[in-house]
Amino acid sequence: MSFTLAIVGRPNVGKSTLFNRLVGKRLALVDDRPGVTRDLREGAARLGDLRFTVIDTAGLEDATDDSLEGRMRRLTERAVAIADVCLFVIDARAGVTPTDEIFADILRKRSGHVILAANKAEGAAAEPGIFEAYGLGLGDPIALSAEHGEGMNDLYARLMPLADLHAARAEAEMPEIDVALDEDETGDDETVPAYRRPTPERPLQVAVVGRPNAGKSTLINTILGEERLLTGPEAGITRDAISLRLDWDGLPVRLFDTAGMRKKARVQDKLEKLSVADGLRAVKFAEVVVVLLDAEIPFETQDLRIADLAEREGRAVVVAVNKWDIEEDRQGKLHALKEAFERLLPQLRGAPLVTVSAKTGKGLDRLRAAVEKAHEVWNRRVPTAQLNRWLAGMIEQHPPPAPGGRRIKLRYITQAKTRPPGFVVMCSHPDKMPESYRRYLVGGLRTDFDMPGTPIRLHLRSQSDKNPYKGKKTPGPSRLRKHLS
DSSP, rough: OOOOEEEEEEEESSHHHHHHHHSSSOSSSOOSSTOOOOOOOEEEEETTEEEEEEEEEOOOOOOOOSSHHHHHHHHHHHHHHHSSSEEEEEEETTTHHHHHHHHHHHHHHHOOEEEEESSSSSGGGGHHHHHGGGGSSSSSSSSOOOTTTTTTTHHHHHHHHHHHTTTOOOSSSOOOOOEEOOOOOOOSOOOOOOOOOSSSOOOOEEEEETTTTSHHHHHHHHHSOOSSOSSSTTTTTTOEEEEOOOOETTTEEEEEOOOOOOGGEEEEEEEHHHHHHHHHHHHHSSSSOOOOOOETSSSOOOHHHHHHHHHHHEEEEEEEOOOGGGGGHHHHHHHHHHHHHHHHHGTTTTTEEEETTTTTTTTHHHHHHHHHHHHHHHHHHHHHEOOOEEHHHHHHHSSOOOGGOOOOOOOEEEEEEEEEEEEEEEEEGGGOOOHHHHHHHHHHHHTTTTTOOOOOEEEEEEEOOSSSSTTSSOOHHHHHEEEEE
């Protein structure tokens, strides 16, 4: 990424439509109603051979008080301050309005580089508005149609010189998952490569998910130490999944704040349906998912679905219980929470459960430590020799079943992947292995190799009675995959 572009303008001029076109996906919510976008939203944009960060902003409202509109304006002004370039969008069909003139003056004072775009410029009806745009004093306007993709070449020509002025940044934001291990990484010796901590170039990606009004945006604002995300008494203020980079007490992190997820039966409004899908996508962009619960009503059905979704997607999970500052019987409530967690989410047994107060900041140090630990476990690698000694002990303690009178033989185990940890067991008749014995092995891996909470993938593969590795060096995953192919 070479620079940051903020799209600003009045409500309903087509900013989110343009944002979606630049990122090549329907990431930002789009609707005919004005004011759909409420938070800052970042995306990786592509325009020809240009790669840059684009920020979709709330519509600039002529409000400066503490109303929702006033807070939306302050967030947009912050985006102007942090962006390298501002793309000021007006509605060519509506022409230049007094509000456009006010904000053009603001941009001249606050932004180092402004590009003026007249959107909805298709057709003759837009020509008068395009000519009016010259009077804003922001240079020649670009005639665009974000909906139909017209004018993108002109925008490219304006942005191209800026790409040469800024150094290249990180290429992709998607985390590496299901990383295959080389033979040298899980060999016969007792050593494996050390855990590589996140870096500013590759920060730890964390999604904060939960039901509406659980305090997700307040939590992130407290971590940041500034009001970057909208908060307030109105439930469901956050509609888009917002991503932010920060240094969390020495831990480079990219945080995703998401719209609250509700039960499908209660998601009636079109915007809320889009927001739920947006939050589900945020889980896929994360390495660690923080499921934020409300201490007053924890572990409702939707909370369990969110945690189960994160586990099925192969992401590390941390459960944070918010509003702990107003809890009176903390010891009793904590005991009940742990018991409910073990009973309702057995697939995440051992996952960290942390009590926090997003309002006061209490417990955030424990949350940070839990997130880092969960990421370390998610990357864990176990030597093949250790795994096979462990497997022998598990078989001795509890032999595999014998369907039809012939006992299933477990011959060999290796770790083939990490992020999350994935293991392959070579055995006879894998199709006849009961799920209960698979759970027994997964539970043993989780306990004996200290992998609490993280998803563990265990695959059974068929192998003939003859062991091709008998008397030879124990093979690593790459040789095993070659044999399987």
